[in-house]
Amino acid sequence: MNSDDISISEDGRGYFTEERKMIRDSARDFTMREVLPVANKLDGPDAEIPMELRQKMADMGYFGIMIPEEFGGLGLGAFEYCLVAEQLARGWMSVASIMARGQGGWIRKAMSPEQQKEYLPRVVRGEFLNASSLSEPGTGSDLASISCRAEKDGDDWVLTGSKYWCTFADGADYLTVFARTAPPPSSDKRWMGISCFMIHKERGSLPKGINGSAIPKIGYFGWHTYELSFDGFRVPDDHMIGEEGKAFKLMAKGLETARAHTAARSIGLAQGALEDALAYAQEREQFGMPIGEFQAIRFKLATMATEVEAARQLLYSVCNSIDTGARCDKEASMVKYFASEMAERVTSEALQILGGAGYTKLHAVERYWRDARLTKIFEGTSEIQQRIISDKLLGKSIVDQMISDRAFEKKWGATPGMKAAE
Numbered sequence: 001m002n003s004d005d006i007s008i009s010e011d012g013r014g015y016f017t018e019e020r021k022m023i024r025d026s027a028r029d030f031t032m033r034e035v036l037p038v039a040n041k042l043d044g045p046d047a048e049i050p051m052e053l054r055q056k057m058a059d060m061g062y063f064g065i066m067i068p069e070e071f072g073g074l075g076l077g078a079f080e081y082c083l084v085a086e087q088l089a090r091g092w093m094s095v096a097s098i099m100a101r102g103q104g105g106w107i108r109k110a111m112s113p114e115q116q117k118e119y120l121p122r123v124v125r126g127e128f129l130n131a132s133s134l135s136e137p138g139t140g141s142d143l144a145s146i147s148c149r150a151e152k153d154g155d156d157w158v159l160t161g162s163k164y165w166c167t168f169a170d171g172a173d174y175l176t177v178f179a180r181t182a183p184p185p186s187s188d189k190r191w192m193g194i195s196c197f198m199i200h201k202e203r204g205s206l207p208k209g210i211n212g213s214a215i216p217k218i219g220y221f222g223w224h225t226y227e228l229s230f231d232g233f234r235v236p237d238d239h240m241i242g243e244e245g246k247a248f249k250l251m252a253k254g255l256e257t258a259r260a261h262t263a264a265r266s267i268g269l270a271q272g273a274l275e276d277a278l279a280y281a282q283e284r285e286q287f288g289m290p291i292g293e294f295q296a297i298r299f300k301l302a303t304m305a306t307e308v309e310a311a312r313q314l315l316y317s318v319c320n321s322i323d324t325g326a327r328c329d330k331e332a333s334m335v336k337y338f339a340s341e342m343a344e345r346v347t348s349e350a351l352q353i354l355g356g357a358g359y360t361k362l363h364a365v366e367r368y369w370r371d372a373r374l375t376k377i378f379e380g381t382s383e384i385q386q387r388i389i390s391d392k393l394l395g396k397s398i399v400d401q402m403i404s405d406r407a408f409e410k411k412w413g414a415t416p417g418m419k420a421a422e
Contacts, residue, residue, distance in 0.1 A: 015079070015316045023080050027087035030060060035091030036364070042222070043367050048171070049098060049222040057095070058126030062088075063102025066257075071120035077323035078257045082264035082315060089268025090275075093371040094222035096265045101129040101168060106254030107176060110196070110242035122173075131172035133163040133228060134251075141384045143178075144190035144248060148230065150179035150197065155237050157181070157197060159230040165378075169212055169226040175199040177230075182245050187405045196247035198239045209233040219370030255380075256322050256332040262379040263315050263339035266372065270308045270343045273350035273368040277301060280354050280363075297353060304346045311339040330392040337385035340375035347372040 038053055057063060065081045067073025074080070081103070088096035102123045107130065108116065122128035139146050148161030159179055169175065175198070182193035201207045210233055212226040242250050278301060281292030291297050314335045321328035347369040351358035358365050376382045391397065 015320060020080060020083060023076075024083045024087065026060075027084040028090075030056075031087045031091040035088060035095050039092030039095070039222075039367065040364055043092065044221055045216070047221050048224075049092075049094060053095070054098065054126055057099065058124070061124070062099050063126045063129070064120075064124030065099075066103050067108065067120055067124055071116065072124040073120070077319070078260055079316070079319040079323055081257070082260050082319050085261050085264040086268040086271070086312075086315075089265040090272040091268075092222060092367075093265050093269055093374075094220060096268060097220075098129070098168070098223065100258075100261060101131065101172065102126065106250050107196075107241055109253075110247075110250050115241075128173045129168070129171075131166055131168040131175050133166040133169070133175055133177045135163065135165040137162055137164045137227070139164075141381055144184070144194070146178060146180060146194065148177070148179045150181050150195060150235070152181075152237075153234070156234040157195075157237060157240070159197070159233045159235060161230055163228040163230070165215070165225060166212075166228050167220070167225040168223050169228060170206060171203060171223055172201070173203055174201060175210075176241065177235075178247055178251075187409075188401070191248035191252075193245045194248040195244050196241045196251070197235045198241050199233075199235060200239075207233070219367070220374055256318075256328055258379050259332040259336035259385075260315060260318050260322060262375055263311065263318070263335040266336075266339040266343035266375040267308060267311050267315060269368045269372045269375070270304070270311070270339075270346040273347040273365050273372075274301070274304050274308055276363065276365050276368075277304070277350035277353040280357070284354075284357075291353070300349050300353060304349055307342045307346055311335065311342050314338060330389055333380070333385040333388040336379060337382050337389070340372070341382060343372035343375055344369075 034053060034056055038050060042048075042050075061074050062084060064071070064073030065076050065084060066078070067075070069075040085096045085099060088099060108120065111119065119128055134143055134146070136146055136148060148159065148163060150157040150159050152158075157179075159177065161179065163177065166175070177197050177199055178194055179197065180193055181195040184190040184192050199207065199210075206212050206228075209231065211229040211231070214224045214226055217225055241247065278292075281297050281301065282290050284291050292301075314331075318328055318331050318335045321331060347365065350365045351369050354363055354365055357363055360366070380388075387397075387400070391400075
């Protein structure tokens with residue numbers, strides 16, 4: 001069987017136009033020709049996605065899929081964005097991820113018209129890519145509890161604190177750093193008082209006043225992930241993105257697309273593992289016949305293919321809702337949860353089918369397996385997605401509110417204030 005036979009999924013709900021088929025097939029060809037060979041050669045702790053490959057992505061328009069045409073982008077939607085992301089992740093998830101460092105996302109919508117005109121054409125060309133800095137050493141899923149602070153001093157803001165899990169901090173052209181500029185007014189409005197700052201930097205280094213150290217990872221190679229420390233780092237006032245104290249809400253509006261993107265990456269990883277397992281099952285012989293003749297293997301592959309396709313069709317539905325403006329925060333959490341859990345199962349089963357060969361660097365399936373494990377963690381853990389879904393089904397849990405109240409009191413005291421956090 002040709003692996004291409006299972007990589008092209010046609011749906012019966014009218015999602016696919018000829019343009020979308022062309023975009024998907026072109027991304028598939030680009031991945032197999034340009035991305036997969038590089039990933040197979042370079043993936044490792046010290047690897048970096050080559051600049052040559054990044055430029056080829058820019059030439060394909062992949063950094064500006066959702067950027068309006070007036071700025072040089074393709075002016076397309078989440079559907080096309082995720083079509084491309086799935087195919088790129090089939091080769092190397094890090095490449096499907098670096099694509100998100102363009103696009104603009106919620107940052108683009110928060111920019112002033114002048115900022116859009118200045119920056120977005122450069123984003124499309126791959127010349128102005130972002131690294132976002134949200135999480136902190138003590139803050140992961142509960143982003144409203146960030147404590148990195150920014151205090152006004154004349155025409156500048158002074159940033160103090162630490163950040164964690166900032167991938168691409170060294171290679172990016174600018175950082176977006178979330179910091180607290182005012183205390184939250186109450187436990188149910190902890191998101192208030194968080195602002196976002198754009199920090200320009202030279203590619204390949206960190207600005208003076210920001211110290212960083214790479215975090216050792218077990219996967220997601222091709223770029224480095226940093227812990228950052230800000231010690232009185234000054235940012236001009238006009239480098240704030242959006243309104244003061246309202247960055248959290250703006251960021252939250254982009255989570256639907258971000259979670260769909262993670263689902264697409266998960267599906268791409270699972271697709272790659274499925275294709276490799278299918279090919280291996282037809283080549284590897286035991287007891288005088290290909291292992292694909294044994295029912296145990298055939299049923300594994302059937303289940304894997306079914307789960308990949310189920311996730312893909314849910315993704316199409318979510319992307320369609322995003323692009324038509326329909327609210328789908330619950331469904332976005334569903335597809336992120338389902339696809340990431342699926343990806344870990346499918347890649348693990350693929351590794352099992354390859355047996356000892358799968359546990360070597362001689363086959364890409366181990367990379368798919370390692371990277372799939374991460375999809376259950378970033379962009380909101382599986383448990384966070386379950387919480388969001390269940391809250392939509394049942395209403396917010398009383399226990400969650402009690403936890404939020406206690407956390408607020410412990411951090412801010414009875415009278416919230418920046419000094420109470422010190």
